[in-house]
Amino acid sequence: MMFKLWSAIVKDSRVLWRDGVGLALMFVMPIVLVIVITDIQNSTFNLINKNKLPVLICNRDTGASGMQLVEAINKVGMFSIRQLPKNQDEKALSDSMKKRDALLSIVIPADFTRKVMAKSKTTAGKALTSFGLQADSTQKDLGDVSPLKMFYNPVLQESLRLSVKGALQSALQLVESRQTLRTLYFDINEKPLPGKLEGEMLNSKAVINDTPVSSNGSLKPPNAAQHNVPSWTIFAMFFVIMSLGGSVVREKTSGSYIRLKTLPTSYLVGMFSKQIAYVVVTIVQAIVIFSLGIWLFPVIGLPGLNLPQDIFGLFVVTVLSGWCAVSYAICVGVFAETHQQNNAFGAISIVILSAIGGLMVPTFNMDTSLKTIANFSPMHWCLQSYYGLFLEDGKLSNVIGYLIPLILITIVFQLIAVWGLKRKNLI
Amino acid sequence: MELNNPLAVDISNLGFHYKDNDGVVFSGLNLQVQKGERFGLFGPNGAGKTTLLSLTTGLLSPAGGSIRLLGLDVNRDHHAVNKLLGFVPQDFSFYQELSPVENLEFFGAWAGLSKHQVKNKTDELLQVLGLENVRNKRVDKFSGGMKRRVNLAIGVIHDPAILILDEPTVGVDVQTRHAIVDYLLQLNKNGTTLIYTSHQLSEAEDLCNVAALIDDGKIVAHGSIEQLLEEHKQEDLEQLFLELTGKEFRNDV
Numbered sequence: 001m002m003f004k005l006w007s008a009i010v011k012d013s014r015v016l017w018r019d020g021v022g023l024a025l026m027f028v029m030p031i032v033l034v035i036v037i038t039d040i041q042n043s044t045f046n047l048i049n050k051n052k053l054p055v056l057i058c059n060r061d062t063g064a065s066g067m068q069l070v071e072a073i074n075k076v077g078m079f080s081i082r083q084l085p086k087n088q089d090e091k092a093l094s095d096s097m098k099k100r101d102a103l104l105s106i107v108i109p110a111d112f113t114r115k116v117m118a119k120s121k122t123t124a125g126k127a128l129t130s131f132g133l134q135a136d137s138t139q140k141d142l143g144d145v146s147p148l149k150m151f152y153n154p155v156l157q158e159s160l161r162l163s164v165k166g167a168l169q170s171a172l173q174l175v176e177s178r179q180t181l182r183t184l185y186f187d188i189n190e191k192p193l194p195g196k197l198e199g200e201m202l203n204s205k206a207v208i209n210d211t212p213v214s215s216n217g218s219l220k221p222p223n224a225a226q227h228n229v230p231s232w233t234i235f236a237m238f239f240v241i242m243s244l245g246g247s248v249v250r251e252k253t254s255g256s257y258i259r260l261k262t263l264p265t266s267y268l269v270g271m272f273s274k275q276i277a278y279v280v281v282t283i284v285q286a287i288v289i290f291s292l293g294i295w296l297f298p299v300i301g302l303p304g305l306n307l308p309q310d311i312f313g314l315f316v317v318t319v320l321s322g323w324c325a326v327s328y329a330i331c332v333g334v335f336a337e338t339h340q341q342n343n344a345f346g347a348i349s350i351v352i353l354s355a356i357g358g359l360m361v362p363t364f365n366m367d368t369s370l371k372t373i374a375n376f377s378p379m380h381w382c383l384q385s386y387y388g389l390f391l392e393d394g395k396l397s398n399v400i401g402y403l404i405p406l407i408l409i410t411i412v413f414q415l416i417a418v419w420g421l422k423r424k425n426l427i
Numbered sequence: 428m429e430l431n432n433p434l435a436v437d438i439s440n441l442g443f444h445y446k447d448n449d450g451v452v453f454s455g456l457n458l459q460v461q462k463g464e465r466f467g468l469f470g471p472n473g474a475g476k477t478t479l480l481s482l483t484t485g486l487l488s489p490a491g492g493s494i495r496l497l498g499l500d501v502n503r504d505h506h507a508v509n510k511l512l513g514f515v516p517q518d519f520s521f522y523q524e525l526s527p528v529e530n531l532e533f534f535g536a537w538a539g540l541s542k543h544q545v546k547n548k549t550d551e552l553l554q555v556l557g558l559e560n561v562r563n564k565r566v567d568k569f570s571g572g573m574k575r576r577v578n579l580a581i582g583v584i585h586d587p588a589i590l591i592l593d594e595p596t597v598g599v600d601v602q603t604r605h606a607i608v609d610y611l612l613q614l615n616k617n618g619t620t621l622i623y624t625s626h627q628l629s630e631a632e633d634l635c636n637v638a639a640l641i642d643d644g645k646i647v648a649h650g651s652i653e654q655l656l657e658e659h660k661q662e663d664l665e666q667l668f669l670e671l672t673g674k675e676f677r678n679d680v
Binding site for chain 1 (some may be wrong): 483485486487488507509510512513514516518519521522523524525529532533534536537538539541565573581582623
């Protein structure tokens with residue numbers, strides 16, 4: 001039996017090795033994907049944290065508050081500011097955005113200082129009244145401060161645009177609060193608020209320390225490579241469907257299967273040999289992609305991949321993920337009647353499984369029903385297991401809870417494949 | 428039991444129909460092939476030749492009756508029957524990405540041979556069938572005739588007691604046809620029972636000593652070729668074939 005199994009493994013390996021397109025799909029495409037996606041995510045990270053977002057500001061206001069607002073926006077730290085002439089109209093602003101490759105432009109209205117001053121006096125007056133002091137009754141309420149106008153390039157992602165709005169809101173709040181504080185202080189003390197006191201009152205001393213949650217208490221923050229390399233490794237593993245599913249279909253349609261059925265060996269041995277050969281392929285895929293993450297990424301300016309401490313755990317997760325991918329491929333191959341069916345269904349189903357499994361959009365971003373559906377995607381459990389190791393630096397024992405559903409799904413695929421083989425009188 | 432059984436194939440009261448009742452139907456079909464015979468099964472398209480061969484090899488299961496090869500029931504003793512049976516399908520049933528040697532190594536192992544036996548038989552077959560100089564070349568680069576020889580080599584690698592051949596020479600040149608027929612005659616001399624089907628009736632006269640004509644799922648004639656020609660007063664198998672099955676077109680859908 002061992003000789004039969006070994007012969008089948010050798011045969012499957014030879015057939016695979018000569019399938020240039022299949023190899024390209026299994027290795028080249030995922031490698032390109034992991035590099036491109038990591039680069040894009042890293043660029044987004046750098047755009048916000050290092051390179052800064054280019055912003056054009058047209059300050060039509062001639063007073064102090066407009067200048068203070070520009071200064072406050074600058075202090076946020078996420079923008080690279082260029083000021084435009086005060087009289088620039090909106091059409092010229094749009095042209096400037098295109099010409100200077102800016103994603104955002106902000107227009108501070110001409111009456112900004114006047115409105116801020118008026119609002120601060122009104123607010124200070126209300127405060128004095130509430131303290132039981134006499135307020136300036138001559139001040140008219142001019143209404144709310146005129147809105148800033150923010151123009152943005154539609155390519156700016158929603159999440160990033162909301163972050164920008166939040167930052168601008170903080171800057172605006174600072175300008176208004178400063179003016180209200182100054183007015184209030186002057187009304188009470190009849191002298192200007194000292195700069196030092198103003199600084200102490202307005203500048204927050206509270207510090208936010210952001211710490212990644214990890215299983216072993218390490219404080220190393222994850223980078224784009226830690227997120228992307230496991231995701232696209234899983235994607236690559238499931239892409240063996242193009243070669244393996246195709247191999248099963250080819251065996252059924254080429255007549256090889258008829259011959260195999262007239263030999264004194266069960267086709268299940270053939271299925272077992274395919275699983276061994278292709279699980280080895282998935283392990284090689286993982287080794288290649290992880291190696292690229294560790295050694296190539298830093299060379300091409302991307303953050304390097306840090307392997308988890310539990311290498312044995314990583315091996316187990318990789319083998320189980322590969323086994324699940326291989327089982328799925330065999331399952332589809334058994335039911336597909338033609339190559340076209342296998343390839344079309346295989347490719348589309350993998351994209352869908354990866355989308356609902358959280359490879360493309362994190363599952364925490366999904367609504368409740370999609371989160372429930374995600375549990376049925378094997379890729380979700382592969383990803384959770386890898387994240388447990390890569391992002392939380394956990395051990396195998398920390399991800400067992402994710403591996404159990406993965407094994408169950410794999411067994412279901414195996415049972416469906418055997419049922420399909422029996423139904424088609426293939427075993 | 429199989430060594431003492433004089434019948435290589437014993438089909439008794441066979442019943443069969445396809446699931447959708449489309450295609451040939453067998454009802455109470457009986458047929459025997461003696462051990463050591465060179466048996467030819469002939470008939471027009473759609474007569475039931477390939478279906479009967481598929482039932483004999485266990486690829487299809489009968490609805491009734493029994494099929495025994497050397498005394499073993501094809502469906503109950505499937506594993507034991509497969510050790511005695513060699514099958515050369517009409518289609519090229521091997522891995523075209525592999526070389527003849529690689530195909531023979533794999534199919535030989537699955538036929539139950541040891542590593543040593545596989546190697547010896549591979550060398551012998553490649554030599555006999557004229558494939559020695561292309562032993563390591565990919566089969567998908569071969570001509571139709573060369574592929575036919577690879578197809579045959581795989582079917583006989585385990586020295587089967589019964590060899591079933593479904594149109595083994597279709598689409599080959601005269602030289603390859605002669606080589607294949609000569610090789611099959613040699614195998615028969617060494618004790619292999621041949622069960623053969625083809626539309627090449629002149630070739631069948633060279634190869635077979637016993638023939639059966641099947642039409643619409645029924646055996647319409649069965650006996651030695653000389654006996655059949657004499658009984659029906661015909662000069663060759665083709666004339667006999669036309670007399671018994673008519674001249675109308677047959678559409679096998």
